[in-house]
Amino acid sequence: NPKWKRNHLTYRILNYTPKMRRADVDEAVRKALHVWSNVTPLTFQRVENKEADIVISFAYRDHRDNSPFDGPNGQLAHAFQPGEGIGGDVHMDEEEEWTRDGRGYNLFIVLAHELGHSLGLSHSNDPGALMYPTYSYTDPNEFHLPQDDINGIQAIYG
Ligand SMILES: CC(C)C[C@H](C(=O)NO)C(=O)N[C@@H](CC(N)=O)C(=O)NCc1cccc(N)c1
Numbered sequence: 001n002p003k004w005k006r007n008h009l010t011y012r013i014l015n016y017t018p019k020m021r022r023a024d025v026d027e028a029v030r031k032a033l034h035v036w037s038n039v040t041p042l043t044f045q046r047v048e049n050k051e052a053d054i055v056i057s058f059a060y061r062d063h064r065d066n067s068p069f070d071g072p073n074g075q076l077a078h079a080f081q082p083g084e085g086i087g088g089d090v091h092m093d094e095e096e097e098w099t100r101d102g103r104g105y106n107l108f109i110v111l112a113h114e115l116g117h118s119l120g121l122s123h124s125n126d127p128g129a130l131m132y133p134t135y136s137y138t139d140p141n142e143f144h145l146p147q148d149d150i151n152g153i154q155a156i157y158g
């Protein structure tokens with residue numbers, strides 16, 4: 001698995017979904033990054049209007065990366081493994097019902113999963129893992145990173 005060669009990484013929120021308040025999107029991103037910085041030596045700094053290692057955006061159908069989105073449900077988002085350019089970037093399907101609660105798809109949970117990919121994790125076959133291929137809701141206030149995911153990320157970043 002490729003990994004970031006630096007522990008201090010930057011991130012940028014390129015655009016916002018109209019389905020949520022900006023502050024709630026910012027908070028979901030911050031919380032999702034904390035899930036991973038809590039168990040690794042990684043730190044994340046937000047930058048605006050300039051290059052960043054991890055660029056988070058909401059995209060619609062064909063968005064020029066050869067992986068067009070498919071409308072509501074199905075593919076919810078995708079992320080690129082660590083690397084230059086598009087490496088580490090996270091694309092969220094704008095046609096999903098993004099929420100801060102249990103309705104539709106919880107933005108925090110999906111972001112946390114995608115950021116696992118951005119840091120170098122693949123899918124897990126542990127049904128309780130955050131990196132399991134399919135979504136399941138957990139109240140963000142009660143979310144704790146499952147051991148399988150901790151083992152996975154610490155195998156890469158120690
Ligand atoms: C082949 C991949 C591009 C599928 C894509 C994915 O895994 N993105 O990371 C995806 O959106 N998978 C859906 C499942 C599906 N219908 O294909 C998903 O729920 N992934 C996000 C997710 C979110 C939170 C937790 C978990 N376990 C999974």
Ligand SMILES: [Zn+2]
Nearest residue numbers: 113117123133
């Ligand atoms: Zn995934």
